[in-house]
Amino acid sequence: EPEVTQTPSHQVTQMGQEVILRCVPISNHLYFYWYRQILGQKVEFLVSFYNNEISEKSEIFDDQFSVERPDGSNFTLKIRSTKLEDSAMYFCASRTSTVGTGELFFGEGSRLTVL
Amino acid sequence: GESVGLHLPTLSVQEGDNSIINCAYSNSASDYFIWYKQESGKGPQFIIDIRSNMDKRQGQRVTVLLNKTVKHLSLQIAATQPGDSAVYFCAENPPSGSARQLTFGSGTQLTVLP
Numbered sequence: 177e178p179e180v181t182q183t184p185s186h187q188v189t190q191m192g193q194e195v196i197l198r199c200v201p202i203s204n205h206l207y208f209y210w211y212r213q214i215l216g217q218k219v220e221f222l223v224s225f226y227n228n229e230i231s232e233k234s235e236i237f238d239d240q241f242s243v244e245r246p247d248g249s250n251f252t253l254k255i256r257s258t259k260l261e262d263s264a265m266y267f268c269a270s271r272t273s274t275v276g277t278g279e280l281f282f283g284e285g286s287r288l289t290v291l
Numbered sequence: 292g293e294s295v296g297l298h299l300p301t302l303s304v305q306e307g308d309n310s311i312i313n314c315a316y317s318n319s320a321s322d323y324f325i326w327y328k329q330e331s332g333k334g335p336q337f338i339i340d341i342r343s344n345m346d347k348r349q350g351q352r353v354t355v356l357l358n359k360t361v362k363h364l365s366l367q368i369a370a371t372q373p374g375d376s377a378v379y380f381c382a383e384n385p386p387s388g389s390a391r392q393l394t395f396g397s398g399t400q401l402t403v404l405p
Contacts, residue, residue, distance in 0.1 A: 219395040267334050282334035
């Protein structure tokens, strides 16, 4: 069964450092997303990406965040200068289409710990 | 503001009993709803979805009910098993926006007792 894969599974970094989280969405999917989940809280939308550009972003997704699809398979989330409050699980997700309905497939997540 | 929320943060049921997890939503324009299951340390896993033109949808051991009048969504799990222990999130898909991102509720921790 196709799946969304994410690396690394866990990253520990010092405050102020840059972090890149990587995702390989399902191959025939067209829409890509990043969500985050602070420990014990709900899953929060960060950004959606389609046709090589950001479609929508939340207020969480400030100038410290950026996304990229550098090649045909990877989808990355970069945090330029990490803060303590960036510590969370970051989930990548993808779906085939936004026409009508469509299941959003999530990866297993990357746990970011900022010290 | 618009939100999706859950009535109860925790639910404990005996193995074999039926479970009912509830969710309230406030965006009356949302046209699609999904229930996700999240096991510890894992990503959300799709369980079942329902469109706003339906009141009920059944899957394998799960049923989702949608009451648009009171903006309420429920997930029923029949014959709950230990493997059902997880956090359950409802999510809505508002019609606005080009990429139709999901808005998640706060989650209910389901614990299945032996």
